[in-house]
Amino acid sequence: MSSNLQPGPTIDDRHSVHEASQPIGRLQQRALRLKCPACGRAPIFRGWFAMYDACQACGRRFNRDAGYLLGSIYFNYGVTALLVTIMYFAMFFGDVLTDMQRLIILTTFGILFPMWFFRYARALWIAFDEHWDPWPNESELRQMQRETQHTP
Ligand SMILES: [Zn+2]
Numbered sequence: 001m002s003s004n005l006q007p008g009p010t011i012d013d014r015h016s017v018h019e020a021s022q023p024i025g026r027l028q029q030r031a032l033r034l035k036c037p038a039c040g041r042a043p044i045f046r047g048w049f050a051m052y053d054a055c056q057a058c059g060r061r062f063n064r065d066a067g068y069l070l071g072s073i074y075f076n077y078g079v080t081a082l083l084v085t086i087m088y089f090a091m092f093f094g095d096v097l098t099d100m101q102r103l104i105i106l107t108t109f110g111i112l113f114p115m116w117f118f119r120y121a122r123a124l125w126i127a128f129d130e131h132w133d134p135w136p137n138e139s140e141l142r143q144m145q146r147e148t149q150h151t152p
Pocket of ligand 1: 036037038039040041042055056057058059060
């Protein structure tokens with residue numbers, strides 16, 4: 001009965017929802033739709049590069065700590081390098097373009113693709129992290145409890 005009077009999910013509710021690690025396939029699908037990996041209900045981004053601090057639906061923090069999102073560079077660089085390599089060999093053995101044309105096309109791709117892929121790389125990084133270290137972990141839970149106690 002008393003739980004019906006609660007205005008929203010409590011810290012304990014959120015913890016029980018997120019404490020188990022979710023299957024990587026589900027997290028990946030949510031990431032590719034740029035949705036919160038923890039619940040899949042709300043968007044991660046509010047603009048091309050601008051992110052929400054936390055999920056509007058479940059409260060999952062998207063930037064868990066200073067430097068946390070730098071890991072997304074691995075995804076962005078890895079996918080870009082793989083595609084440039086594949087395209088280079090396809091063009092090289094296709095033998096329809098000059099060296100200069102290949103250089104211009106691949107350089108342009110190498111600059112523009114990572115900008116387009118930026119949001120997906122971050123979403124995939126957050127999803128990957130959510131699988132191995134579901135939010136909130138013990139120290140984040142303690143931090144949230146401290147913040148709740150200090151709020152009047
Ligand atoms: Zn969420």
